[in-house]
Amino acid sequence: MQPQRRDRAALAGVVFAVLFAQTLLYPGVPQLVASFGLRPNLDAGTWFLAAEFAGFILFAGVWGALSDAAGTRRGFIAAGALGGGLIYGLLAAVPEIPFWSLLLVRFFGGAFTIGAFSLAIATLMDLGGGNGRNMGAAGIAIGLGTGLGAPLGGQLYRLGPRAPLAATALLMALVGLLALRLRETPGTGRETHALEALTTLRAHPSLAVPYAFGFADRFTAGFFALVGVFYFQTRFGLDAGGTGLLLGAFFLPFALLQYPFGVLSDRIGRVGPVALGSFAYGVVIVAVSVTPTALLAAVAMALVGAFGALCAPATLALVNDLAPADARGTATGGFNVLGSLGFLTGVVGGGLLADRFGYGTAFLAAGGAEMLLALALLPALLRLDVERVATFAKGND
Known part of the structure; x- marks a missing residue:
């Protein structure tokens, strides 16, 4: 495989893994929050999901600014994936914890995970070979990640309420290690700040x-x-x-x-x-x-x-x-x-x-x-x- 195609496939793999891991959890949110000793109601589920997305929104621009300042993205993609995997693994292993602690952990998990996702997209924008082709690869990865995550996650829940968390932790850790081998081409792709x-x-x-x-x-x-x-x-x-x-x-x-x-x-x-x-x-x-x-x-x-x-x-x-x-x-x-x-x-x-x-x-x-x-x-x-x-x-x- 040509280096550029390999890089495109590897970056698309990062995008796929993050979306796949995220949607793995959705089918069993009531069972998952109950495994932490919480009542499996809408209120607990709401804040369990919202905490991660708050981390996404607040830290996407931070990762972009850091990678722009450093002039490299590979290390930050790896750090985001490994950090996200570590936090998913922590959630899979801990016993019952206070609700506020759970939300804080979820927030930091989102803050790490968005680094891997958003910088993989930005690095795809940096690649040559046509932006349409590169964004097409991202689109396919996003579609497959969201399309496959929920049905497979539902089956994983049959092994236990924390099984999708453990699977997500392993997948994100693998992505982080593989990201260290990514090649990157300096370019103009960068994260967009809200302002x-x-x-x-x-x-x-x-x-x-x-x-x-x-x-x-x-x-x-x-x-x-x-x-x-x-x-x-x-x-x-x-x-x-x-x-x-x-x-x-x-x-x-x-x-x-x-x-x-x-x-x-x-x-x-x-x-x-x-x-x-x-x-x-x-x-x-x-x-x-x-x-x-x-x-x-x-x-x-x-x-x-x-x-x-x-x-x-x-x-x-x-x-x-x-x-x-x-x-x-x-x-x-x-x-x-x-x-x-x-x-x-x-x-x-x-x-x-x-x-x-x-x-x-x-x-x-x-x-x-x-x-x-x-x-x-x-x-x-x-x-x-x-x-x-x-x-x-x-x-x-």
């Missing part, structure tokens, strides 16, 4: 449209990571294994269909996939909450994944269509910052809604918000430079 993203948004306010859709889409992902898990186990009496399969019914089509739907958006334009995809996405989210059986819920979840795959790549492509060439990296970084905030909001907000008003109201709020956003922003979508965006790929056919 830089806000400055770009102020200079190019049309980016607010895809940013809003990105926030909403990731909100629903966070919603299913927590509320969906508790709902499926409460509504259908599923264990972690069955819950993992239901989550997989969403994640697998979401991962596998993004590339063909992204190509479709190049040919027909972004407006249709973003607006129609988002509205249909909201409809099927609400439909999940009224399905009478687990089998029908799986069908509805597959539709959620399919419509999510229709709008997600078109939304990100719209960011690149609207941003000037010299600000695309920052604009994409801003999109990811808003996406992470959306996921965190979906975990916390979804958990609070379900806890106070019930699952039906929570699903209606999550899906309804997506539908209302699609309707409210349709005029703004149509006012964008639609002709340029819609014919984006025609000159390259």
Whole structure:
């Protein structure tokens, strides 16, 4: 294998491992928090997931600044993966601990893990051979990591509530050791700070449209990571294994269909996939909450994944269509910052809604918000430079 291809594959492997490890835990969050001596309720699950994402959001820029200052990323990728693996291993081994201690450990786990993930993406941006090819490798890794993690994690829970933690610790430690052998090419890829993203948004306010859709889409992902898990186990009496399969019914089509739907958006334009995809996405989210059986819920979840795959790549492509060439990296970084905030909001907000008003109201709020956003922003979508965006790929056919 050529060195550049090997480097691309190795960096994509880091991205895959982090997403795979993260989603391994989702199907059995109630059982996992119970293993620490906590009540397996929505409140405990909410803060268990939110603590890690708080670390993601607050430390992504820190890792980027450190690697920029040092002029290297390899050592920081290894440090992030090894640190994350150590903390996952600590959680797998410790007995019952106070809730605040658990949240603190989860926060630092997120702070380490995001270093490996975000700097692997930045290093892929540094590689030659075409940024589209490099980001395509990242996209495949993200899709496979999220698509495979939940169903396999559900099966691991059958070995014990801490089994996914142990598997994650071993995987992250292996990634950290292999990262020490990465080659890197000095380049311009770097992490985007939140303030830089806000400055770009102020200079190019049309980016607010895809940013809003990105926030909403990731909100629903966070919603299913927590509320969906508790709902499926409460509504259908599923264990972690069955819950993992239901989550997989969403994640697998979401991962596998993004590339063909992204190509479709190049040919027909972004407006249709973003607006129609988002509205249909909201409809099927609400439909999940009224399905009478687990089998029908799986069908509805597959539709959620399919419509999510229709709008997600078109939304990100719209960011690149609207941003000037010299600000695309920052604009994409801003999109990811808003996406992470959306996921965190979906975990916390979804958990609070379900806890106070019930699952039906929570699903209606999550899906309804997506539908209302699609309707409210349709005029703004149509006012964008639609002709340029819609014919984006025609000159390259």
